[in-house]
Each structure stands twice: as C-alpha cells, then as structure tokens.
Amino acid sequence: MVHQSRSTRDEPITVDRALLERSEADLSKRVSPVVDQMIAALVDQHETEYELLSMLAEGKIYQFREYGEMYPNEVQRLISYGLIQDSPHPGIRMRQLHSKLLRIDAQKDFQANGSSTLSPGDKIEEWEVVDVIASGGYADVYRVISADGSEKAAAKIIRSGNLDSLQREVEVLGEISHKGIVRIIDTLRSEFGRPCLIMELIDGETLSKYCTPTKAPVTSVWYGWTLNLLNALEKLHPQERRARELEKSETMSATTYAEWTQAKHGYVHRDIKPENIIVSEKRGPVLIDFNISVRAGAPVQTVSSTNGYAPPLSVSWGTTTDIYALGVTLLELAAGNRLVNSSIDELKEQVEFRHPIQVGEILSLMLDSPNSGITASEVRKFLVKNRPSGI
Template structure:
C-alpha cells in the first residue's frame, strides 16, 4: 500500500462506499456496495492530481483490455468503466475478498498442489491474452487475486501492450523487478510472450520458496542487486523435500536467461505443470484457453456478410497427456540444452518417472491410473484370469462369514489401546509446566531510515510556451546505497505560491529512478526535492535541485 494519504472516495450514483482496499502510485481502490444488482464491487479510481495524459491513456487501456479478457474464468471481471462527477476515471471490478498471493506467499507455506493448480489456471489466462494479442508485462503474486470460490484470477493489465509492440517498451513504469525477465533490463528493453512465461514461472517459484527467485536471505537485495542476479546468476533450485525434480526442471526452462531457451508459449508451460501433477498422482487441473481462431459457420454452402464478420469462440481444454496435436509425432526434447532431461525409470514406475519434456504413451498412462490391491503385480488388474489361475470353491465346505471375527478383533484392539493410553498418562506422564510467558509491548529496535537519492539531475524536455502551456522537466537520480526493492521515491516542488496547488502535489515513483513532471510557470527560481521512502513510512533526507530561469 502507498504511504501517501488516500484520496477521498467519489460519490457514485448507484454505489455506496464501504472502505479503502488499497492505494498505488496513481490510483486508489475502494470497496463499494452496488444497489442494482446488489453486490460488493472493487472500484479503482484514478487520482485527481494525475495530469499526465499517458497515465490517463494507460488507465483507459487497462479497462478496455480487462473487459476484453474478463470472460475468462481466471481473469478478474470488469463490470463498468466511467468518469465520476469530479472528473476522475474509475473502473468497477469483481471484488475478490480473499488475500491475494502477494500477501500469502510471505506469510504461509503454500503446498505444491496449490502452486501447481494456480500456475496451470493462470497459464490458461495468459495464453488467452496472448492469443488476443496482449502482453501482460507485470505478472506477479500480488496481481493474482483469489475469488470467493477460491479460484485464482489475474488482474492489473495497466502496463500491458500489444504483442506486436514488444520491441518498443521504453515505458517501464510499474515494472516489478523481482519477477521481471532479463530482457526487460536490456538496452533497448524488449518483450514477447516468453517474457510473460518467465514472470509466471517466477511467481510460481515465489509461492513455493516464500521469497522472490533471486532474493538472498542475509544479503543485500537492492534493485541493482536483483537486476544483476536476474541477468547473470542461475536460478537456485527449490530445496523443499516435497518439490519433485520435474518441477524444478520446468521452472528452470521457463526462466531461462535467453528467451529462445524457454517454453514458446504459456500453454506449453501450463502443460509442463500438468505433467508434474500427473507425476505426483495429483488431480490434473483443467487449463482453459479461449481460442477465437475457430472456423466461421457456413450457410448452405454460401458465405454471406454476417458469416464473414462472425467467429465461433470455443474454449479449448488442454489435454495434459499429449504435447502435440492429434495424430502428430512427438518431438525430441527441445529443452535438453537448458535443463537436462531427468533419467528415465522403468515403465512400471508409472508417471513419476516422467522427464517433464515428453509424456508417456497411452498404454503407460492407462496402466499408471489403475487401482491395484496391495501386493498385486503390475498388469494383474483389468484382465481376465488365466485358466491356470482359475480355482473353484469347494462345494462341500460351507463358507463361514468373516465379518464377526473382524468386528470383534477391532473392538478388542480399540479397548486395549484406550486402556494403555490412560494407564501410561496416569502413572508415567508428569504434568506439564505452563509455558513461560514473554514480555509484550516491547518496542523493536528502530530501523535505519533509507538512504537519500544521489546525483539529482534536471533536464527540460518541453520548454514553456506562450499561451499558457506549461513546460515539462525530466527528474533523474541515482539509487541510494541501501535501496531495497520495496522502497519508492517522492518528488515534489518546494516553496510554491499559495495558488500553485496544482504543481505542489507529491509524485510517487515506484520501480524506477526518473519521472517527467510539469514545471511551475512564471517563477524566477524553481526548486524541487527527491527523497526515499520505505514501506514503514520512514523517509530519507531530501535532496534538493533547482531549475533556474
């Protein structure tokens, strides 16, 4: 949540304000109750102080993209987008009341089964967005919400771009460094569908590790440190005993440094996670992909105008047991150079011996899901007995039912167990001493405030013009020595006249070290400050820089 005070919730016809849900750099999210139909909704409202037209355009684009995608079961639903009476754009969204995964992965141990389920379902959402020509560019645990039906839902398409614009991503505003692929930090930065695959895999890794992929406990984890590790250091394998080698291999492929070494699509990554589910004998999660490339219906062998402008949208349910189209041949493992294939086990081992790069044959898959009685040999279930194995019961000896003996034995065992437990507790177990109490309300040692920004520079990018058009200046600085990934910056003009409220606002900057702001006009000297703020609200010393003339 942002350290700035939240804006006042707007009055919206048909909605009743309840509470603040969160704040970001340019918008606040409030909980409202809708009157008709009655339901609780989350409403994202752009700040009235945001004057940057690019931000407003980005806000409108987010509404349009999410509305286009929100029919998918794993993408947050958009209900409405409008402008309030006080001229603030807002988006009415589905309210997800459960904690998002950005909160959960830091506080609790998430099971492998849940992480795989989330990865598969969000992979279907990302694949659907890619097929519609949209790159998300900011996939991270905090952007995976949880619906009331405990289903993950992807949100925040605020910095998404068209897939064809991947070579022009200079605007890195809002980029989340810990989950970003190396190509985001290249010169020039670039992005394609494999960039989203990297971020999705990094999110799944975080759910299982309890920290971001390249975070190092006990070491510096500044933005600069993380970028250097993302670009050059290998991905540490998850060392949880319940994480199988197949999952570590799938994550290594999806997070390869070179995009050419990754899975080509989110669909392929989701299928790899499904294969891990099979190897662990877990229920296979369905991956829903909305495919709008179906053939148009023909009308009596003719194509009319309506047919030409109609597409049949179908949901393609991905089969985890095949990695190719029906009738196609299996490919040789294309990722052997990125993550070596795991050693193959005998066929009787079932799906636990999968390498994660090739699926078992139909016969193997069928054999692996049969239920056998304990001690039965493989292949003995599901077939008729051989003649040599067939035995008839002796007709002259009546069969005595076994259930009375089994019941009696069970009752005796239970009575003996209860009696032994009570005896041991009475004669041998000493009464436990109450646990020692710990003092409360003892203040923690105060943290050191964040370091101040360094080498603040001002560059006029648009000079003032006659007719009232204000100029614009780019403010840039170097990161402080102890900068952490959760810190952000506040940029603000100082000592402005009373009627300059428009220019006196604080500009919050997250994930970057520059910002373009408007220049207060008709002043002899204009000075601004830049300071660092950590999540606890502690602020550094302000670094001042003046723009003369």
C-alpha cells in the same frame, strides 16, 4: 530588464542588490500572465505534461520518474520547451512556474477540504463506497456496493487524472473473458472528476501473502494454481491456432472479428508478480492490474515492469515477458520466500527442499523462456505431462 527600468539608458549603470530586487519584482509581474497562459494551455491540451510538472513542483521525484518511464515523449517535450532540466536530478527551471503550480495544488487541497480521497458512504454515480481496499501511487481501490445493494464491486480511481493507463486496462479487459482474469463492469468518473474503473470484486488475499514459510501451499495446491495461471495467460496471449480457425470463415460478425483480433495479436501483462494476483476461494488465482499491458509485439519504449520480474529486454514486448515474470512469481510461491530476501539460485534450492523435482523442472523451463521462446500453452502441456506423483 535593468536598462528598461531606468529613464536614461545611455549611461553606465551600477547594479546593486536593491536594483536587482526591484528588477526581479518587475520581471515577475510581466512573466506572471505568461505563466498563467502556459498553465491554462497545459491543462486544456497537454494534461500529461501538466501532471508531470505538478509532481516535480510537489517534490514527488520518484513518482515523476515512474510516470516518466510511462510517458517518455511528454517528458522530452517538457525538456525541449525549456520547462524542466535534462539531468539525473529533474526540476522545474522557471521559479515562477514552480511557485504557481504549488499555489494551484494548495488551492485544490483547500477546495477538497484537505483530501480528494473517498470515505464510506460517498457516491461514485450509482455506487456507494464501503471501504478502502488498497492505495498506491497510481490509483486508489475501494470496495463499493450498487444502489439497490444487489452487487458488490471494486472501484479503481486513477490518481493522475490521465486517461491513457485507464484506456489500456479497459481495452484489455473488455476483450477477454476468463475466470483467471479480473472482469470489467463499467467506466465512470468520481465526484472529483477522476477516471474510475468498476471491476468485479474478488474476495481473497494477494499471492504475496502465501510467499512465506508458514503459508506457502503444498505441492498439489501449487500445481493447481500454476495450471490456472497458465490457462489465463493462454487466453491473454496470441492464440495462433484459434486465429487460423476463425480465418477459415467466409464472413465474420463483429463478435467473431473481435475474437479473431484477440487471438491473432493478444496482449502482454508486463507486470506479473505476487501483488498482482488475488487468490479467490472459488476461482483460484486471478490476474489483476492491467494498466501497463500492451499488444504482444509492441515496440519497447519504456521499462515499466517491476525489478526482478522482468527478463532481459528485446526490441518488442513478447509473451516470454509474462512467462518469465510468472516463473519468478511461482518460484517465490513454491519456496515460501521472496526475491528481496534471496537470489534466484537460493530460491531454487529452497524449492528442492520443499517439493518434488518436477516443480523445479517446470520453474526452470519458465525462467529460461527468454532464451527458448516457450509459450504458455507449451509450458502448460509440459506441466500436465510431468505432473508430480500423487497429484
């Protein structure tokens, strides 16, 4: 570039700061159209890669790593393209690309009047926003009401704009109907073009609110909630007996085939924890947040479960992933304490102080599931057989 900026290129050149600055400015002019084309191609054909680059440009390193675990192939492509560094400290290698992404982000914020969040009274097609229920790195959840005011629901708007996580959640919830699993109503797009999932509104607090010394349930309530959650997992996980029954049919309708597919293969939630269970007064505990769920037996490609709730991983996502996570969750509930404050053994001691011995036995059975391979159905049968006296 320095040689190209000189009229004569056969003489030695003394490179000083002024010459470097002029050359850098010239280089930026030439590279800028290439960067624009690159960004346009990413937006049109590689949306996930574009979102990952935008996170790095905005300095959202934690969010980048979180999404990088979900989309490892896309991260590797960015590394192979030479766009990001392959190191423990990720960053964009091209300064021009970094600057351009920041300008695009600033322009988006300006066009959206500083925010893309929704306010009470805003519309999502025929639904009207009432208030915000929760907000996180993956999505914003709003309480909404139908146009005629006859139905209330929860609208989950995906922040990243990527459809992969939404499609996983739609796939799982579209196949399953159970009182212990949240029900899907519709899929839409918000006024900002972001994917939106309309789900039934479950009034209640998350199970995390009950994992305290003062709000922890008595044994009879704990037992009932545990039974409900195990029933939900039985519905979510493969059901071999039901699959064999359906296979005996000479012909299968589309509905029967869908039921057979779910019974034969099933799903693994992968992120069971107190924050992903809402306690409804009418229905008891209900599982929510299926955005990282996978088919049971799917190969392990990323570790996306919450720390502390995931068992030692194998080569595939088995149902014991959920059994173990539910065991840790119910251990916290029974102890009235959280894993962040105490170890597993300390929580077990607290359970012994608060509940009959059968509660500890049930929890130990679930926590040993990665070794024993026990199913939700088998845990439920053990629970019923070893019911604490007086319940």
